[in-house]
Amino acid sequence: MSTLTFPGSLPSPADDCEQLHKAFQGWGTNEGLIISVLAHRPAAHRREIRRAYAEIYGEDLLKALDKELTRDFERAVLLWVLDAAERDAVLANEVVRKWSPGNRVLIEIAVARTADELFAAKRAYQARFKRSLEEDVAAHTNGDFRKLLVPLVSSYRYEGSEVNASLAKSEAKMLHEKIKGKDYNHEEVIRILTTRSKAQLLATFNDYKNQFGNPINKDLKSDPKNEFLSVLRAIIRCITCPERYLEKVIRLAINKMGTDEGSLTRVITTRAEVDMKQIKELYHKRNSVTLYRAVKKDTTGDYEDFLLALIGHDDA
Amino acid sequence: MSTLTFPGSLPSPADDCEQLHKAFQGWGTNEGLIISVLAHRPAAHRREIRRAYAEIYGEDLLKALDKELTRDFERAVLLWVLDAAERDAVLANEVVRKWSPGNRVLIEIAVARTADELFAAKRAYQARFKRSLEEDVAAHTNGDFRKLLVPLVSSYRYEGSEVNASLAKSEAKMLHEKIKGKDYNHEEVIRILTTRSKAQLLATFNDYKNQFGNPINKDLKSDPKNEFLSVLRAIIRCITCPERYLEKVIRLAINKMGTDEGSLTRVITTRAEVDMKQIKELYHKRNSVTLYRAVKKDTTGDYEDFLLALIGHDDA
CATH class of the missing domain: 1.10.220.10 (Annexin)
Known part of the structure; x- marks a missing residue:
């Protein structure tokens, strides 16, 4: 909300x-x-x-x-004035041109949006940049990351609630085998994560936990320094609970030495009209301080006033 | 027309x-x-x-x-009554469930349509089958074919006329290197063919011929029995001149021992309102007989009457 x-x-x-x-x-x-x-x-x-x-x-x-x-206030207002699809197109273009494995913006745009929102962003991208998002992602990424990110931004996922239980079971097994064999970049892992509907993937992750004991993301934490694993975990978190994922993005942005205004501005301007209410609740629960107070403490001036106006008072 | x-x-x-x-x-x-x-x-x-x-x-x-x-007449009429997007969805679903490397229907639907037509077909696919086309293609194909076909049906290509000449040059060179090294399934080859706009690819293929002497498809004919090469050539033909490609599909369907009614019905019902006039002209030129006469000779009864009504008289 x-x-x-x-x-x-x-x-x-x-x-x-x-x-x-x-x-x-x-x-x-x-x-x-x-x-x-x-x-x-x-x-x-x-x-x-x-x-x-x-x-x-x-x-x-x-x-x-x-x-x-000027500065952070300017950027926040300019992003805010754009249509949601245009805003995503601009954010995606900025990041794709200087992409690095640690950047999560493409994942946010590909996974924490509905299929139609992602498609609208891709149309806006073409209108603005005269190229497709998929060709830019394909041209500016490489190796395993490319194998994962290109289908991630390309797929038009089904969004119905129908779930195939036996498929969830067999694909949970397949994921477990590949993860156990440290075959994280296997094409079946990528296929499942990038093409299946979110409802189907939720069923698969639930089945994974039921069959094999651990949440899938726990099994994907075997090597905390492996950047590809951390991208897989981000995708899975964005699929299972985007609000929780975005709460963490905000948390890290605020807790950083010197606030990460880029991430803070991005999440607040893109989610204020979508699910910021849930993100605020999760933030409060997780950090024992309201997001309003945290943002107030960490930002100043017009930028502060603007973000606070978007996220609303504590009891809003 | x-x-x-x-x-x-x-x-x-x-x-x-x-x-x-x-x-x-x-x-x-x-x-x-x-x-x-x-x-x-x-x-x-x-x-x-x-x-x-x-x-x-x-x-x-x-x-x-x-x-x-009944029979061929029934199938032709039923396909004809469907909306174009629904028709493509039905055709794609039929073929994906029993996919084999020799089947070209997915290529026709992915490449011989505009980006928006392909997208409309994907929406119709989801509405009808409660799954996405990309997940079905990914689940039912394998190996190099999967690496090629999944992005082919997933990409929302840019359709503007802007072309980056230096990019065409460098990607023509890249294609030539991979083809020369018989590295046909290289991820760069797949990336270029599946994500670049058709206008950009035309420029790349022209540059290929200018730089290296042969049309790219000639260099992809090194091994006539290699099914993957033949799929690459079909994609390139569909990009460079879909009418010519479809003329060939019709020609082979008619020249076959025992007409291939499936292909004949598909191309005529899907193209009658799009570019059948050009296909007829190309057919006449290439076969020294009009398509009207060829279809008349090769089909019978109501099926014949129906197809002839769709493609129109010789001078139409």
Whole structure:
């Protein structure tokens, strides 16, 4: 569920544009006004604001914001103003061009989205970059990571709830054999994780635990330094419980020496309207402090105000 | 271009349903009437007929046709009544369950369609079979064929006309090196063929010929018995000129001892409204006989009448 809060009745897009335009004028910028408008409008309304702004002032709102804002606050607002699909396309493109095995953004976009959201992101990627996401991932990754990531971003997974129990059993066995033989990059492991529906994979992971005693991710922890294993675990966590996975991304971003603003901004702007309520609850439970307080402590200024507006108060 | 011919003004879907219903009644079936209606209506109108038939007579038109018709004529009419995406889904499902390396239907569906048509077929596949096409292809194929076919059906290719000339050059070189080393199943070969846009691949194949003297498909003919090579050549032909590829499928289907009705029906029903006019021209040029005459000579009865109605007269 979303953590966004809106005024009782939304102003018209034209009125919102007027406020934004006012915020940009004169000496300095009225960041508070920008936040009070943009952080409290749902996606469809933000799209209307962007359209109206271009119509009324003859300038792309993103360009105007880019001129007025700076640093982390700028990045957060720009990502936020984009459509979800465009935002994912931009994030994926940034990361694919300087991809390294430790980067998890592609996994988030490929797995923590619905099949249709991933597809929309791929269309937006093509519209914006004149290439496909899959060809860029294929061209910029290598070895086992490529074998895993290309199908991960390519597959259009089935999303129904139908589960084939005997298939879950046989594929759980297959996964166990390969993991036991340390054959982690085996093509059957990759095939199962990248093509099966999430419901089917949940059944397979449950069966794995029932048949062989350990959760599959425990068996994939045999070598903590192996980056490929850690990617497999991230994928499995994103499949089984994306909110829990994203809570951890935020936790690590905040607990890092010097906050990882990139990850914090990404998760908050991409999930505020999706499942931030659940992520907040999980965060509170796991860290004995609310996400609101943690973000407040770790960030400053307009950036802080903006993120807090998106995640909402503790009791929201 | 389409070879379908329509009456000056189309009857209403309800009127068409009445004709069809009449054709089904009494002793025997009026196949001529069925052909005169269904073979001369565009896809959107056929969809309306199907909807209206269910509404008026409380029965799926496909079921009614299934009861009345038999053999090759039945199969052709049933495929024809389906939406293009549904038809591809049904064809893909039939073939994936009994896949063998010699079968080219998946290649046709993955490559001789636009990216959006392939995606629509994948959605229709999920709606109908409660699984994804990619997971079925991955589960029912193996070895090098799987490495090639899974990304082939998974990728959402970019379809713009932008071409990166230096990339074409470097990837032509890469393809040449692998082919020269008989490393046909190399992951770079598969990556290039399955992820790059068709415009980019055309540039790459042109560059290949310019740099190394032979068309790429000539260099892939080193071992005529190697089935994997023959699949690669089929993919490349489908990319460079799908009409020419499909002309060959029809030619082989007709020239076979005992016509291959499966292939003939498939290509005619899937292409009649797309590029059958070009396929007919290519067929005439290549075989010194028109496709109309060839089909007339090789088929009989209602099946013959139906196919001829779809491909149109020689001068159409």
